Amino acid sequence: MTRVLITGGGGFIGARLARHLLSHPPASWGATSSLTLTDQYPLPIDLASDKRVTAVIGPLHDQGALFASGFDQIFHLASAVSGECELDFELGLRSNLDGTRMMLEGLRRAGNQPRLVFSSSVAVYGPDPGLAMPEMVDENTLPAPQTSYGAHKLICEYLIADYTRKGYLDGRSARLMTVCVRPGKPNGAASSFFSGIIREPLAGIVSVCPVDSNVSHPLASPQSTVLSLVGLMEASRDTLKRRLAIAFPAVNVTVAQMLDALERVAGPAVRARVTFERDERVAAIVANWPRAVKSDTATTLLGFPGDDSFDAIIRQYIDNMRASGQADTALKGLL
């Protein structure tokens, strides 16, 4: 009996991870297993109505008893997002730092040395005043977060490494790449356009790119991200060795390369729906993000597949929209 918990289990990645685990139970699950999803918002209907799922809805910081109740595997994905934490400093401390600390203490008290996969972020990297960021960052690059979100993610990585060193749990921190293509509407995140400049043209809508076409960024598909999360949970400690964070596989592309891929996959008419209008606020934020990430542990040591190319990332989105019956609207520009 493997007892599995996903925090943020109703979110964009959390729900996809839950569906993947239910449809492809990993080797470690054995004959029986339980899956608990906790989230501050109600779960998507398919998960909420799934008899195999236990839902615990409410703020993370109310779940102290839940965390101490004895799980074997925890995917800790719940997080307030970057923009929110910049606007509300105390929210970041409370939600992303204290929430994680409460979880770690619960897991320690449970006493069963559970495996923990923690979703950290490329937001841990940045240029500190007087210290440039390398053109390509890797797992051994000195982190220099330029948001409270990134700072708290990094701090949790180091807390988890110390809990692991002490033998209280077996923690694995992963820096997730910006996930692309996100379905749905544009949101307030500065990274929203990385999905928008693909998603909107495919839907037949004009999209305005707020940064120059030579901006480069590490991206990963939802599918690649989910497979990496599962792979990191399944990896043996002897193979992984590292207690410090690893970086998940990335496709490092410029905006220009993204649009070239869009033209190859969807044609010039779709690409032509993207125009450029520089937004200084967004451009300034993006300038502090890594342009490219090298993910040695994930790709070489652990053999995570990642994405073949940005073309493949676009095709995955198109396939997903078709498979979920959303082609009429989401792919209106392609038809």
Next chain:
Amino acid sequence: MTRVLITGGGGFIGARLARHLLSHPPASWGATSSLTLTDQYPLPIDLASDKRVTAVIGPLHDQGALFASGFDQIFHLASAVSGECELDFELGLRSNLDGTRMMLEGLRRAGNQPRLVFSSSVAVYGPDPGLAMPEMVDENTLPAPQTSYGAHKLICEYLIADYTRKGYLDGRSARLMTVCVRPGKPNGAASSFFSGIIREPLAGIVSVCPVDSNVSHPLASPQSTVLSLVGLMEASRDTLKRRLAIAFPAVNVTVAQMLDALERVAGPAVRARVTFERDERVAAIVANWPRAVKSDTATTLLGFPGDDSFDAIIRQYIDNMRASGQADTALKGLL
């Protein structure tokens, strides 16, 4: 009116810093200033009886109101030590992490953007499983703490960098070297022998070195450490630039080089009082510590003097013992 606070103001470095500030008021102090020392133990008698000093005695975590009361400069030196925190995990979290967080929140609420100098440690460095530590670490080496003490120091560095980025305070984190020569008795710290193998022979007492003579370590004298703390507080933000931690100047020496220096300064009879008997527990701890530190910002950019040599560190100790009238006992082996 510059209002100055030293946490751990009665401790080994804190008391020396306080005496130095009182006898050599820095440029930033102006015509008048106030000096508050807080410590969990009573202050040394000279400081306790000094009319210019305000003493606040009690645990750090009781000082929330003190921190919010409006200081202009804070030297945050108070800390539970490494060995204690390894034995008592919750002590480390409570004292070194939560204590510092409470202080940061107090300073933020005070709203006057004070300058904060934080004493971090070379204990932030180490070899992570699967990741060797470089022969010489520098300010841009990826930290990999191998004690909770080191982990919490690193976490506080990153919290302070974020509070600084947000403009809540002007924080400067410094990784202090192992201070040598500490007066007094051997204590339980694994690093105790670095002082013991100099101090005991000078006092005419045999000292047993628990590690091999090729062990190398970064050391600094008390005087160098105090001058670096003052220099970091006085440095302008425009000069310093860096929000991430800097390393204080170090004399990188092997045990063999320390003993050669002892022979040069104090003669072969003094050196002959050091014998070697390997202590596997101590040797294993020391193997996780950096062998040498490069301190570019402190030495090149900020021009901190550091120590000329390990010979000079020994001579400083001898001079201090003579000046404080302790030569009869502390230098009994030299006479």
